[in-house]
Each structure stands twice: as C-alpha cells, then as structure tokens.
Amino acid sequence: EAPAPVFGRILLKLSGESLMGSLDYGTDPERVKAVSAAIKAVVDRGVQVAIVVGGGNIYRGMKGAAAGMDRATADYMGMLATVLNALPLQDGLERLGQNTRVMSALTIHEVAEPYIRRRAMRHLEKGRVVIFAAGTGNPFFTTDTAAALRSVEIHAEAILMAKNGVEGVYDDDPRENPEAMLLRHVTHMEALQRGLKVMDSTALSLCMDNKVPIHVFNMDDERNIDRIVSGERVGTLVTS
Ligand code: UDP
Numbered sequence: 258e259a260p261a262p263v264f265g266r267i268l269l270k271l272s273g274e275s276l277m278g279s280l281d282y283g284t285d286p287e288r289v290k291a292v293s294a295a296i297k298a299v300v301d302r303g304v305q306v307a308i309v310v311g312g313g314n315i316y317r318g319m320k321g322a323a324a325g326m327d328r329a330t331a332d333y334m335g336m337l338a339t340v341l342n343a344l345p346l347q348d349g350l351e352r353l354g355q356n357t358r359v360m361s362a363l364t365i366h367e368v369a370e371p372y373i374r375r376r377a378m379r380h381l382e383k384g385r386v387v388i389f390a391a392g393t394g395n396p397f398f399t400t401d402t403a404a405a406l407r408s409v410e411i412h413a414e415a416i417l418m419a420k421n422g423v424e425g426v427y428d429d430d431p432r433e434n435p436e437a438m439l440l441r442h443v444t445h446m447e448a449l450q451r452g453l454k455v456m457d458s459t460a461l462s463l464c465m466d467n468k469v470p471i472h473v474f475n476m477d478d479e480r481n482i483d484r485i486v487s488g489e490r491v492g493t494l495v496t497s
Pocket of ligand 1: 339
C-alpha cells in the first residue's frame with residue numbers, strides 16, 4: 258500500500274515542452290494523456306494540485322524579441338501560448354473524470370476564469386485541479402516566475418519542477434558534458450550563485466525569500482510525481 262502523501266498541496270510546473278512529446282511543436286495527445294493520468298493519480302490520493310503551464314513548445318517571447326519584435330508584444334504572445342497548452346491539459350484531465358478550472362492571468366473570460374486567488378484556493382479545497390494560464394500576466398517574466406509567485410500565494414508546500422531529458426539539476430549541462438554530475442540537494446542560494454538550471458533567477462529568488470522547496474525531476478517518467486508525493490527522493494531537492 259502506498260504511504261500517505263507528504264504534501265497536502267503542491268504546485269506542478271509543466272513546461273510547454275513536457276506536453277510536446279517527440280513533436281517539434283504543439284501538444285502531443287499521448288503525452289497530455291499520460292501527464293493527465295499521473296496528475297489525477299495524486300489528486301486521487303488526496304493531494305491538492307495546482308499547475309502552471311509554460312508555452313515554450315509554441316512560442317517564446319525572447320525568440321520574437323531576437324527577431325526584432327517589441328519584447329513586450331512578443332511576451333504577450335508567449336502568454337497566449339500558455340493558454341493553448343492549458344486547454345488540452347484541461348481536456349485531458351476532464352476526460353479522465355478529473356474536475357479542473359483554468360484560471361488565466363490575462364482575462365479571456367469566454368475561455369478561462371480570471372485568476373482570483375481566493376477562488377483558486379477554494380477550487381483546490383474542492384479537489385479540482387487548477388491550471389494557471391498566461392503566466393503572471395506581465396511581460397518580462399516567465400512561467401517559472403508564475404510558478405514561484407502562485408506557489409507562495411496559494412501556500413503550496415512545494416513546487417514540483419518538471420524537466421525533460423534530465424533527472425534534475427546538474428553541476429554542468431548534461432546535454433553537453435557527459436561528465437556532468439546530478440546534484441541531489443542544493444540550497445536556493447547555492448543554485449543562484451552557481452547559476453544552476455533550476456529555474457530563472459527571478460523565480461528562484463522569490464522561492465528563496467519565501468522558503469519554497471523545489472523538487473526538480475524528470476517528467477519523461479511521469480510516475481515521478483507520485484514518487485515525490487510519497488516522500489521518495491527523486492531528482493534534485495532545492496531547499497533553504
Ligand atoms: N511570459 C511572460 N510573462 C509571464 C509568463 C510567460 O511574458 O509571466 C511569456 C514569455 O514570452 C515566455 C512565454 O510566455 O517566453 C512562454 O513561457 P515560458 O517560456 O516560461 O514557457 P516554458 O519554458 O515553461 O515552456
């Protein structure tokens with residue numbers, strides 16, 4: 258029998274890439290299904306789950322800016338891209354019978370509820386999965402920052418930071434350096450000072466200031482979510 262969950266409420270950060278599978282762009286229905294099943298499994302164990310979805314599989318503001326576009330405009334496009342990921346994820350979860358709400362930081366009220374903190378918390382208490390779309394609603398930020406911000410706001414006990422193709426945080430880029438070593442535990446400060454790839458520095462600072470633990474793990478094996486919720490040490494743990 259599975260041990261009791263070690264968390265009551267978590268925030269899962271899913272990059273756009275984690276829904277892309279082996280495609281070059283967009284969302285892969287098979288990945289969405291697998292990720293949805295893994296999320297539902299932990300909700301069924303009594304864990305409240307909020308999700309921040311990224312948009313990098315569709316659009317990144319930096320890319321538009323590099324091509325000469327106004328950065329803010331490009332970032333708004335990026336935020337809209339996250340909405341395009343939130344909806345298939347909602348669909349995937351609801352097909353499994355899991356109630357969900359998409360809450361958007363940009364108002365698109367025909368499509369998603371506006372983000373209202375107390376309402377988000379109420380949804381979670383009722384066992385609904387809340388998917389936060391449109392990041393923070395501000396250009397020059399990322400969905401990592403949104404994950405940090407929302408986790409603090411809703412009193413999530415930890416951020417589960419999903420990565421693809423890597424097991425956690427390394428002392429060097431494992432895609433370039435085969436000698437790179439997986440780090441099992443680092444502090445927020447150490448990660449910031451060494452420039453380790455946990456999340457961007459703005460997001461990481463916010464987690465440090467508010468002592469939010471971050472579990473960085475490989476989402477290619479989506480059972481990792483359940484393992485972390487069971488208290489198993491998977492990937493890298495970042496604490497203060
Ligand atoms: N973005 C933004 N403000 C936010 C969150 C996201 O401007 O609060 C934009 C930004 O352009 C970013 C894009 O949305 O590149 C997609 O988000 P992100 O790159 O964080 O997605 P991920 O890498 O997690 O897939």
